Amino acid sequence: MEMILSKNWNVPDQKKIDVAIKNGAYASLKKIFKMKREEVIEEVKNSGLRGRGGAGFATGLKWTFIPKENLSSGRQDKKPVYLINNLDESEPGTFKDRAIVEKDPHMMIEGMIIAAYAIGSHTAYIYIRGEYYKQWEIIEEALQEARKKGFLGKNILGSGFDLDIYQHRGAGAYICGEETALLSSLEGGRGYPRIKPPFPAIAGAWGCPTIVNNTETLANLPFILNEGAAAYKKFGTEKSPGTKLMSASGHINKPGVYEVEMGLPIRTFIEEHLGGVWKNHKLKAVVPGGSSFAPLTAEEAWATNLDFESCAAAGTSLGSGGFYVMDETTCMVRLLCFTSKFYAHESCGQCTPCREGTGWVDQVIKRIEKGHGRERDLQLLQDVCKNMMNGRTICVFADAAAMPVLGFLKKFGKEFEEHVKLGRCPHTVSLRGA
Amino acid sequence: MSFEFTKENLEKFEETLKRYPQKRAALLPALWLVQEQQGWISPESMETLAKLLGLTPAYIYETATFYTMYNMKPIGRHHIQVCNSVCCCLRGSEETVGYLKKKLEIEVGESTQDGRFHLSTVECLGSCGTAPMMQIDNDYHEDLTEEKIDQILEKLK
Missing domain, CATH: 1.20.1440.230 (NADH-ubiquinone oxidoreductase 51kDa subunit, iron-sulphur binding domain)
Incomplete structure (x- = not known):
């Protein structure tokens, strides 16, 4: 089955905008600019998309937390709304957002345009971890290309909608992936998390309504808007629709980033996708969602699937999909x-x-x-x-x-x-x- | 020694200011520019940034020291950063660190006497699937072996 995020990862030069456009990039924009913002939010809500940064919170619902007066146009005293793409990817075991940037950056930018339109944001930032320098360069180039084609800037495709996207480089602090720490860092301070409430949707960057979405979450949006929520829900499970990018590492034969349908049994993932445990060793344990969560013993792993519910029921979390495997020799x-x-x-x-x-x-x-x-x-x-x-x-x-x-x-x-x-x-x- | 941005970097700095509703937000990008220009964040550069951004040098110092990537003292010309987080360890980063220490005859956190290399261990660089790995300056080097390390270091003068 053709996947959602990785379908063009093997296309040579997919990073270049002309190639990306040939493969359907930015097609959703014509459609969304004919829709009302509320309709875009509704479509994303209906798709059941859940945040891919770790918490699994419903994306469409998060967007509705932006105060209503900010969504309706025409008011003079309203505060600007900010969209932030959280590309601080630092959870040990996780390297999937990097793959999106390296293989199909325009999908991410298109997703940001959709999200910005839906929440009424005209300035968006990509908070990228400092170590991702090459990836920062790739994005700078992709943004420039998108500006030249008129997908960013003033009056995008004649829609009257304006959007600028800037990158903001972190400088080596895991905590800045936490959304309020990210905001402190964006504002030019130490990456200190802030007490919630107020949530960023009410008072985020510079005290203004702000939505922070993970890169993979945003990259799902073009498909949802192009094909519709129903098509999206055909992938995955009822409560965890769609696919998930899994970063696989540790004692396996074929480490790497894999897009899998939510609900895939861990056994299938290890045996078929990852080529099994290396050196013909036996499996000892798996951490499915990044280092912040409990491990699964081999026995538990064989009975668990890759979706939010199944992992939670097993006492761990799908988290950000940082999947690492330990063989029988591991201390x-x-x-x-x-x-x-x-x-x-x-x-x-x-x-x-x-x-x-x-x-x-x-x-x-x-x-x-x-x-x-x-x-x-x-x-x-x-x-x-x-x-x-x-x-x-x-x-x-x-x-x-x-x-x-x-x-x-x-x-x-x-x-x-x-x-x-x-x-x-x-x-x-x-x-x-x- | 006082610090001034080069003409080119001053232009970049001014361009950066336009991206944010408040000047202070340009602090992290400005620190990056300083480091790009002279390799580290000197006390004098913090005084210059304080004037440019309307902040105190103390504020800049407290912010810069929060982040691990800003060098608060001069280091070797090439900064070798080996990822030593859990996933890299599963694929041999302990051996990589050991090999580099032996080869360069320095401990982690030190620079070679000729000032050519500085060795650090760092936390997860998002390269777990291609471990063991190291970042040298802005470049990632992945799936490392001893031979590969030899070849990479050979090219860096």
Whole structure:
């Protein structure tokens, strides 16, 4: 079945606008400019599209949170509305938005035009992580091409609708993928998350109504507007319609970005798409949605599908689709060490439970891995994690740091106990294995 | 030593200002321009930016230090950043870091004596499927092997 996002990824020069147009890029614009904004929002609502950045929130619904007076035209005192494309992609295991940019950037830009039109925004920003320099260059060129063709700028295709898109480069901070931290960073400050409410739709960038959507979410829009919500819903499951870009890495034969229909069994994904676990090893565990979530044991993974509901029911999350696989040789304590190091490094430091909690969790796991762990450390880790979670901090970063720790302890607790008992790591090789 | 933007960079800076409703928002792009021009964010450059943006040098310092990619001191000509996050580790980044340390005879966070390379480990660069990998300056180098690392470093003077 032909997919939605990746259908032109193998076309040579798809990055160039003339090639992209031949393959249907920007076709949806003629259609949407004949529609009312509310109708565009309605179509997206009907499609059931859910945010692809991790939370899975309904995209169309999010758009309706923009205050009504901002949507109706003609009022003099209304504030500008901003659209932000969140291309800060930094969740360990996730590299899908990068693929969209490298293979079909115009699909993303077209999606931004649709979203901007729907929410009444005339200035949009792409918040791109600082490390994606080549991708920044690709987008700069694509934006320039789109401006030349009249898809951006004043009076787009004679519709009377104006839109400018600018890129804003981050500079190396995971937290800036959190939407309110992103706004702080866009405004020229430290990437500190803000207390919600007010939500960005009410008071976002510079205090104005703002919608932050993930890059993959935006890239889905051209299909939905071209083919209609019903055609979109033919893909995927009832509650998770559409496809999902999965970034696959770890101990597999064929790592890479794969577009799969929501609801695909993990077994099929690993065995058919990813060429199985490498070196003919057995599967030990899978993290399906990025490092912020609990792992699935092999047994659990075989009973779980790639959609929001199935992953949630299994006690993890489809998240951003950062799917990584661990084979039977993997030391789970060492693996968690690298995960916790990340969160200790990336905590923004605003809230005490997170700043202190991530640091202590990191230190305690490190000492267990090195063989200096104490028996009470396992309980200590759980206590620290529980004190970080569930609304004790401004944003959910602390939850994201705690969830994998609790998940690994619950499912692979024996390995942690073994490290403590032996006073050393029983594994002699690195995480790559022999 | 005082800092001034080159004519070309000053034009870029002024162009950037037009993109935002408030001047302060141009701070991150301005810091990028400084780093592009001289390789690091010097105290003098922060004073210059403070004047250009109507901010205090302290504000600029506190913002710049929040982000890991701004070099707050001069570093080697080529900045090698090896991703050492969990997914890269699963495919051998621990070995990559070890090899680079041995080859360059430096520890992570140090520059070679000739000032040619600076070695860092960083968190996820979004290249998990092509691990192990490193970023040198603006370029990604992926699916690394020891031979490949030798070839890449050889070309950088």
